[in-house]
Amino acid sequence: MLIVTPKTCAGYTMKRPFSVSPDSPGFGFSFGGFRLEADGTLYRGDAIVHLPPKELAALRLLLTHAGQVVTPQQLTQELWGEVHVTPDSIPKCLSSLRARLEPEQCIQTVYKRGYRFSSEVHRYGEIEAEALPRLAIMPFATGYTVPDYLGMAVAEETLAQLAGARNPVASLLARDSVFTMARRGLTAQELGKALKADFVLTGTLRALSSHFRLRVEMIRVADGTELWVEDMLVALTQLAGIESELVRRLTGRLTSSELSVPAPVPEADNSPQRTEAYEILLRARYEWQTLQRHQMQDGLQHLSQAADLDPSLVAARIEIANACVTQALFGYMTPALAAERVHQVAKSISGNLHRQAEAMLPTLGWVKFHIDRDLPAACEAFSLSDHLTHDPWITRSRVQFALSRHRFNEALDLLREALHLDPYSPWLHARLAWSLHLAGQATESVEQIRHTLSLFPDDDSVMIYGAILLTYNGDVTAGMELAHHLVQHSPYLDLGPAIHAYTLACAGRKDEARTILERLQWLSRERYVLRSFTPATHVALGDMDAALAELRAVNELRCPWFFQMLADPRLKPLHGLPEYAKLQATLVDMETTVALEPEMADPDDLRQLAGNFHR
Numbered sequence: 001m002l003i004v005t006p007k008t009c010a011g012y013t014m015k016r017p018f019s020v021s022p023d024s025p026g027f028g029f030s031f032g033g034f035r036l037e038a039d040g041t042l043y044r045g046d047a048i049v050h051l052p053p054k055e056l057a058a059l060r061l062l063l064t065h066a067g068q069v070v071t072p073q074q075l076t077q078e079l080w081g082e083v084h085v086t087p088d089s090i091p092k093c094l095s096s097l098r099a100r101l102e103p104e105q106c107i108q109t110v111y112k113r114g115y116r117f118s119s120e121v122h123r124y125g126e127i128e129a130e131a132l133p134r135l136a137i138m139p140f141a142t143g144y145t146v147p148d149y150l151g152m153a154v155a156e157e158t159l160a161q162l163a164g165a166r167n168p169v170a171s172l173l174a175r176d177s178v179f180t181m182a183r184r185g186l187t188a189q190e191l192g193k194a195l196k197a198d199f200v201l202t203g204t205l206r207a208l209s210s211h212f213r214l215r216v217e218m219i220r221v222a223d224g225t226e227l228w229v230e231d232m233l234v235a236l237t238q239l240a241g242i243e244s245e246l247v248r249r250l251t252g253r254l255t256s257s258e259l260s261v262p263a264p265v266p267e268a269d270n271s272p273q274r275t276e277a278y279e280i281l282l283r284a285r286y287e288w289q290t291l292q293r294h295q296m297q298d299g300l301q302h303l304s305q306a307a308d309l310d311p312s313l314v315a316a317r318i319e320i321a322n323a324c325v326t327q328a329l330f331g332y333m334t335p336a337l338a339a340e341r342v343h344q345v346a347k348s349i350s351g352n353l354h355r356q357a358e359a360m361l362p363t364l365g366w367v368k369f370h371i372d373r374d375l376p377a378a379c380e381a382f383s384l385s386d387h388l389t390h391d392p393w394i395t396r397s398r399v400q401f402a403l404s405r406h407r408f409n410e411a412l413d414l415l416r417e418a419l420h421l422d423p424y425s426p427w428l429h430a431r432l433a434w435s436l437h438l439a440g441q442a443t444e445s446v447e448q449i450r451h452t453l454s455l456f457p458d459d460d461s462v463m464i465y466g467a468i469l470l471t472y473n474g475d476v477t478a479g480m481e482l483a484h485h486l487v488q489h490s491p492y493l494d495l496g497p498a499i500h501a502y503t504l505a506c507a508g509r510k511d512e513a514r515t516i517l518e519r520l521q522w523l524s525r526e527r528y529v530l531r532s533f534t535p536a537t538h539v540a541l542g543d544m545d546a547a548l549a550e551l552r553a554v555n556e557l558r559c560p561w562f563f564q565m566l567a568d569p570r571l572k573p574l575h576g577l578p579e580y581a582k583l584q585a586t587l588v589d590m591e592t593t594v595a596l597e598p599e600m601a602d603p604d605d606l607r608q609l610a611g612n613f614h615r
Helices: 053-064 072-080 089-101 148-163 175-183 188-194 236-254 272-288 293-309 314-330 335-348 358-370 375-384 392-404 408-421 426-438 442-455 460-472 476-489 495-506 510-523 535-540 544-556 569-574 578-595 605-613
Strands: 006-009 012-015 027-031 034-036 042-044 047-049 107-110 114-117 121-125 134-137 199-207 211-220 225-235
Touching (some): 053 072, 072 114, 148 175, 148 236, 148 272, 272 293, 314 335, 314 358, 314 392, 358 375, 535 544, 535 569, 544 569, 544 578
Antiparallel strands (some): 034 042
16 A cells, blocks of 8 residues: 655655555556556556566565665565575576566666666656655754864764664765765755755754753755754753754654654663763764874774773774774774774674674674685675665775675675765765776776865875876876875875875886885884785886785785785786786685585676686
8 A cells, every 4th residue: 555644844745655565556667668557567568468476576676666776685575574485586586577577677686785676767656655855964063162073973873863763754865975065164055955955954062051052953955944943951961862852853843753763872771871981982983083093093992981881882882893994994903903803892792793783794794804804704794784775884895895806896886876875975986986997997987086086185085096096097297296195184194105105106206106115114113004005106116026025915914905906907017927816816715615605606706706807
């Protein structure tokens, strides 16, 4: 049955999201040369195409979520419910459905994730369901004596609680895009128009003598009208409850139906110790996400403190895992130590990790692959978390996993899908350019990085990839300028000097490049130095033996960039050398362990991998 319950909010007509069962009347779909009527009859032109019930149910589900990935678990639940079926039931059903839809090629297999209906779909019928209003939540401004991070933290927690609600009241715009646009100083209406939002929530957090005061305003983007204002007071010792109160009021404003929203600190256990742990978590999250060495390390210490104060605060443990992996990627922590901390966190979470902290599964899968070199376990972790929607840290892990396995089309699909939801995320744009580079699409890579630099000229990740890609593709002057600016902007980032040395080597300033490499070599005797990006500099200097020696060291240290470096076009002069072939065999051997498992087998995997190595 199609369920539509109209609600109004200051002139905006809203309707609850529709729900569909396979045999429900009410509306139909048209796609390509086909038409699926509300009663389940499928037409090709004027001819009826007979569909078995399971295939009809699968088609309806795919059409309802056209353009999105539908996992095998979702299909199994929709078609068979709790009945146990064999692993090949879904592939057989989809194969038969595809045969009935020929010649249309509309059902795309997304490797290891599920299926996507890729053709354009139009829905029609007696009753149309309008989309939920698109809501952007800006980071809240902070008054005197209130730390800046609290305004961002309260906005983030509000987003998280609204996103976790069982009955959504709004379509929430991605945090990265909203916060990035807000940092540019846009007004609420300007930001809303840029992101095509219907409403924008903005506000200010102030500290009084004994209370926090949060004042929020809902702005209608179409005309800039302030629709309503909410004022909230909470005791200074009970900041942890302010997001739940805000969500409750937002829900009441947007719809009269009640939501079940999890509070970050249970009311019955709102002890001073737990309140302190929660406030430390908010500060630590801000610190480690700055991506600056010392602040990230401080943030990690504070996260550990929050987890020790409140062992039930699972969010702190997930943040620890994400922070450790990010520090390993930036070279602020050895891969071995990052893996050890992530495994400790996973063991410290009581019960089934899939149930208690599923958002940590992609991070754990990342560690299993890059550092433990256990590909079957990594595949299992990513498979269990396939249903999780876009989140910066979840998508990062998925993309890194795909790139490191040289599944470039899969990585590109992930990034483009995420950018559709999060169009102003600097790292998504930068990583798309890098993925195109690894895939051998040089022209597209340069176009993407130039576009990204025009949007986010001062972002560290954008400068990292920009310096590499522009230099490699002939614009050495621009690459050197970016690398120099990166070194000045983030002096504690080892990637900066390594990339600067590469640009200098490509510019013919080889003595200067060697001086930087020697400095990094001496520094590595005192502490861990990320060396993944130096082999390309040695290649540019013409020293193949040194490049291979660096790659060997990177492999031995289990550096998370190692497998991507094997696909880096900058290292093509090493292809064909026996020692380089041995390094390539590391990944081939890992893939073989997966190909030998029937449920993970794909006959094209190893051939595709070999083709990538010999492009």
